[in-house]
Amino acid sequence: MSALLEQGLNRVDWIRSRMALLARVRKDFATSQPFKGKTIGVSLHLEPKTAVLIETLAAGGARIVGTGNYGSTQDDVVAALRHWGMTMYGQREIGWDEHLGNVRKVVEHQPDILLDNGADLVALAVEMGVADKIIGGTEETTSGDDRLRADFAGKVPFPVIVINDSPLKQIVENKHAVGQGNVESIMRMTNLMINGRRFVMVGYGWCGRGMAQYIRSFGGQVAVVEKDPIKQLEAVMDGFRVGTLDALAPWGQFFCTATARERVVGSAAFAKMPDGAILANSGHFPTEIDTDALRSDAKSVRKLGSMIEEFTMQDGRKLILLTEGRMIELAGVEAKGNSIEAMDLGFMLQSLSLERVATRPKSLALGPQAVPVDINRTIAAAMVADFAPDA
Structure with a gap:
């Protein structure tokens, strides 16, 4: 064997x-x-x-x-x-x-x-x-x-x-298992603390809700980007800051996508993100973060680990992409x-x-x-x- x-x-x-x-x-x-x-x-x-x-x-x-x-x-x-x-x-x-x-x-x-x-x-x-x-x-x-x-x-x-x-899957798996698992994957992969860090959660469906909840439970600050006004209201009532990606891009330190939509984070947001910002995707397809645009916009790219890439932008800022934009929880090293x-x-x-x-x-x-x-x-x-x- x-x-x-x-x-x-x-x-x-x-x-x-x-x-x-x-x-x-x-x-x-x-x-x-x-x-x-x-x-x-x-x-x-x-x-x-x-x-x-x-x-x-x-x-x-x-x-x-x-x-x-x-x-x-x-x-x-x-x-x-x-x-x-x-x-x-x-x-x-x-x-x-x-x-x-x-x-x-x-x-x-x-x-x-x-x-x-x-x-x-x-x-x-x-x-x-x-x-x-x-x-x-x-x-x-x-x-x-x-x-x-x-x-x-x-x-x-x-x-x-x-x-x-199924409401069972939405509550048990998406909100609690995916939410917790994605946050733990980010922590394992980057070896960074969540406490006090500023997270922009793009999407407030069941997975986005779960990630926001578990980030806050670790002491992180969370803002939500969501197009649906009902979900926006829910995020506000849950105690999260709500805004547009354009407005929140300069504020965030971590950007996490969970929308099931293509290219929701692209060049306009990359141009406003602070030096050292980290991007991760929770969605099934590796298209929610526009990685093609990120590579095109960058002056240079280098690997910092098997699943971490550093993009040096034209103005010298550095943006970090995890798992090449693939599903953070299952594409990472030692994925659980x-x-x-x-x-x-x-x-x-x-x-x-x-x-x-x-x-x-x-x-x-x-x-x-x-x-x-x-x-x-x-x-x-x-x-x-x-x-x-x-x-």
């Missing part, structure tokens, strides 16, 4: 031992076999927690064909999945074109069901003209949901349950991702939603839609029983 495989198997063993909700699902699936005879195509961050999800689906009879998301694949976990007989493409250090090629390979296996993260699988299935052969699927992210509704409205001839629309308990809940949502797609597809509408209410209630009750047994 190679050292890489042994490391992957050991890491997955630890994670599996702490995911009680998925253990229940795996036991039920082993008996009910909801995916027997079906292929599930997967495009997902490949790390130990997702490996436990994938083996849970396999326990339900599924044949798994998958690939990792761009920049977050953990090679030891891929080795473990392949050891278990699953067809897995991808590795950590690949380019964007190779990543899309791996997504294409998954679709070429003609999966019956899709487990998507960013709508890459759906996009290629539509483009390749094979979408009508798919029973249905799930989409993990807001970024993917936005893409489905904007770019593929009326073009997806099967149901897609959007996991991020969200907490085990949060992902246990999120992947129970995934598992039961995929079971619904496989066994009762006609009960669902075509195109993107929320997690069925009964699934949310079942999982909420199970998690309360684990966390607060006296409730």
Whole structure:
């Protein structure tokens, strides 16, 4: 056994031992076999927690064909999945074109069901003209949901349950797990204190709310940039300063994006940021910070570490970019991702939603839609029983 495989198997063993909700699902699936005879195509961050999800689906009879998301694949976990007989493409250090090629390979296996993260699988299935052969699927992210509704409205001839629309995922995973995990990733990567530092949080959705809350809990000062007036009001009522990016750019020392939108921080903001400002992205796609513009605007660029780049601007100011603008929590060195308990809940949502797609597809509408209410209630009750047994 190679050292890489042994490391992957050991890491997955630890994670599996702490995911009680998925253990229940795996036991039920082993008996009910909801995916027997079906292929599930997967495009997902490949790390130990997702490996436990994938083996849970396999326990339900599924044949798994998958690939990792761009920049977050953990090679030891891929080795473990392949050891278990699953067809897995991808590795950590690949380019964007190779990543899309791996997504294409998954679709070429003609999966019956899709487990998507960013709508890459759906996009290629539509483009390749094979979408009508798919029973249905799930989409993990807001970024993917936005893409489905904007770019593929009326073009997806099967149901897609959007996991991020679940209030359970929004509260437990996005606000608390992503919020805490992203702040901890910034601290680990930079080795800097949060206390007293000035943070500009661009986006006040569930992930942005969580980051703002945890930054403040560490003693940081937080200002929020948000276009939605209702979310602006919520940020004000939560005690945060609210303003435009143009107004806050000279004030901030850290700039964090969580919007699911492209190029929300660009040249106009770069020109006003103070010397030493640090930029980090929490969003699924590496496009929220306009890194092309940053490279074009800079006089020179140098690496300060494996995931830290220093940009010297024309006027001599230095701006710092983390993880090349990729998702801070999973693209960084020693990336841990969200907490085990949060992902246990999120992947129970995934598992039961995929079971619904496989066994009762006609009960669902075509195109993107929320997690069925009964699934949310079942999982909420199970998690309360684990966390607060006296409730």
